[in-house]
Amino acid sequence: MSEFEIDMDALEKRMDGALNSLRNEFASLRTGRASASMLDPVTVDAYGSSMPINQLGTITVPEPRMVLVNVWDKSMVNAVDKAIRNSGLGINPQMDGTILRLPIPELNEERRRDLAKVAGQYAEHARVAVRNVRRDGMDQLKKAKAAGMGEDDEKLWHEEVQELTDAVIKKIDAALNSKQDEIMQV
Structure with missing residues (x-):
């Protein structure tokens, strides 16, 4: 490894923060x-x-x-x-x-669909937050490359940041699917 390191722990912590925020928003959505x-x-x-x-x-x-x-x-x-x-x-x-x-009144079908859309909007905001963290990580990579990081190291870190982003977005999608199933359940 080179002397250039990207703080993956900080990136992961920020992405997990977006996921936790999403879970809190989901908890406030009424499901009946x-x-x-x-x-x-x-x-x-x-x-x-x-x-x-x-x-x-x-x-x-x-x-x-x-x-x-x-x-x-x-x-x-x-x-x-x-x-x-x-x-x-x-x-x-x-x-x-x-x-x-x-x-707490029983939810009708129209209200369930509206809540499912709101859950989708919450998930999209979380995805955007994760992508912003990814962009910050990529900016760190650009600065490190400008300071002399080799292309192999850059590619390695780029893949690591992308894998972390993909994993967190997959968790967001799973949470969204779970919440939408819960909302649509009669």
Whole structure:
């Protein structure tokens, strides 16, 4: 090997970060089953800033089609209710004191197709992020070649970066297929 090294660990860590981000986005997609993580992207204007719901109350899933949010501060119940209604999740909370009940309706076929498309968009964003990391790795290679790296070493590193990219994109596609199957399941 030469004295020129490409930091594959850093590239792999960044690509895995894109994959983990995708998995978090998939967890927030509603599939007809209740999940506490479906409220993760919802933020509430509280105490002069934007806060996630889990910092304002306890989120529980007592049954497959129900999510409960027990808001700790009674003055924040209306703000949490408004944030959930405006989130685009298609859920209408029912207030019971400081507890918000979120009944999860059955998904119709059209909504399932829409959610599958959204999952596809999330996956495409992850693929773009991985390709951007790949481009950064290729830029490192160009700089190393300009600094005197041999063609054989460059080709070796190029193949290694490409193999890593292909492997992560394959994982993204597998996660997408799995999520779309879960969404379309009746």
